[in-house]
Amino acid sequence: MSHRKFSAPRHGSLGFTPKKRCRRIRGKCKAFPRDRRSLPPHLTAFMGYKAGMTHIVREVDRPGSKVHKREVVEPVTIMECPPMVIVGMVGYAPTAKGLRTFKTVWAEHLTEECRRRFYKDWCKSKKKAFTKASRKWADEAGLALINRDLKKIKKYCTVVRAIAHTQMRLMKHRQKKAHIMEIQVNGGTISQKVDWIRQHFEKQIPVSNVFSQDEMIDVIGVTKGKGFKGVTSRWHTKKLPRKTHKGLRKVACIGAWHPARVARSVARAGQKGYFHRTELNKKIYRIGMGLQAQLEVAKAEAAKDDRDKNVLPKPKGNASTEFDLTAKNITPIGGFPHYGEVRNDYVMIKGCCMGPRKRVITLRKTLIPQIKPRSKEKIVLKFIDTSSKFGHGRFQTRAEKQAIMVGLVICLLVNPIFSGSFEEVPGTSKSRCLNVISVNKTVVKIFANILSSWGSLRVLSSYMFRCLLND
Template identity: 30%
Template structure:
């Protein structure tokens, strides 16, 4: 009989498991949208609670009944559009050709980027207009920054991110971005209740961990001469090298992760509606606009979470606003 082999312990899907470059997640791909609209938003994770809602998913055994659903509460203060960037084609791909920055920039933005002292906005605007008219512009995006001072996150340094704009033509995007420059954008202008979104975040950092916790390898028997919580053998004689697939110690957590199709159950403006008695643990009160997202979200509290329009849209799922009958706001402080 052939020898039985156990399945591999630990997925190589996210290898190498190294620390994220920075705490702000990076988005590498964007969906296609016909109308000019921002394709993403940013918020801060406050905590989790649960709600009672009417199950509106067709075909389920609980359809039409009241069910208990775990939700993540995220505070989403308005973001400010501070610049418009034009991309053109280059030998190696896309290349930034021009930028137009807003006039009245926030003083807190100097904590994230060095602001120019003598900036000719009119000249930058004319140069960008010329690039669009000549057809040298391949794509137009906006640069926005968050406003953590409006939330319960204890910091003033904003995150600076690039945001894709939907639309069919560059001229259409340019006209839309001119009106958007220097203004605030709210979450309700990008997403609606019942919509789906892809979320990006940096997971909790756990530091240096061994192969048992990091890869799930088996703890060896008590008669092992050396350590028990280690890999039995690193490599054979041939090839005489350690393969990349061997589970070893290293960084655990603080990785960028993405989850597809998280449903937005509720978008509100009064944070008192979802703030539990005494506030969320390690966060406090929700002071600004908020979002109830079905299920969990990667990362600890206070960490920035980026929302993106869904890349893999589901079929046969409800997209209308759900009916929420109860939101749990009982104290989370414990006895």
């Protein structure tokens, strides 16, 4: 007689209930790191966009471990982080029920992508948002009100947060509305924090000013939605025996006769995914510069070396290591699937993170003081994979692929000459050769002219070269 185990502990944590869809798509910082006034004022969070994943090779520096001084392959996630713009500040005053907002001060100019966030339909609106707030900066009476609010924040508030938004125009996303969040400013006195935010109104803050390499951070976001799922998929309960009547992906007993209700602790079918989650202690492996920043650095180095002005400077590449022979960028061949090219600064973190591609992810400084040696390990990357992520790629750069494929074309054209027959060479069908030839027709045309001078064209397929030379 078949039977089940008597011990059946519950499945799934009730700490994440109710399991329902999140109301917002942006990860919310429900807590910020403890303030240390000995440090200068600085931001404690940033927002980025998940681009995709790749893998790296590095040497482990962990004394006592079996992999100490050995190379390991680890998965990493790439997040594109264009500079954020500070457009306001909020002061929080302490009360008996906790912190509450005391005063809010906005900058003079807000970009269109920022103001779009305050409208459901930007095209049908009158686009009047923040027109009154911006007029305060134009006359003396308005400036007096702004200065009065800043003085009140310095006097009564204990927490100051900056209002910052992302720049969607710098990325090739369909969305035009910027994501806005309050970022707590830590370090220094309240007066220094207010002055720091005031000095950075309407200025861009790069991600390198907030985080540093080898730092441990927290990742906050909304997971990938899965829709309506059954109890086995949603709660990972044990499947019933094969001969169970009316299905086996169920919970056999959902409670006693009395009380005549289903308890909240019983696993039921419903929504899976699109939940707000926070992952702690993600290590930053690299903070890379964007394409434009790389070009500016290359121009500055060229100006110092007094090079020829007619020669265009070549950037070093934001995915190159000391062991790479050629410069390469973090975007793989063909781009990240369903994302595209990473043009701005990026953050590379160890492992995976929640959400699909293009989803906004909030990066926050860690809440827990890092004292373990493992968290302070210095990361030295030896290799960053930039091969195609759509299939089994083997080339790291387009130049490498072009050089090898052109060499293959030459081999495909030379081998039939000496073998005497085009079809006898294994793996050299006419359609495959034509596909390879399309990689670099200029080189093949030059090689065809050389072959014609040798009088060997009659040996090759006349159809193939007729299509090639008439192109």
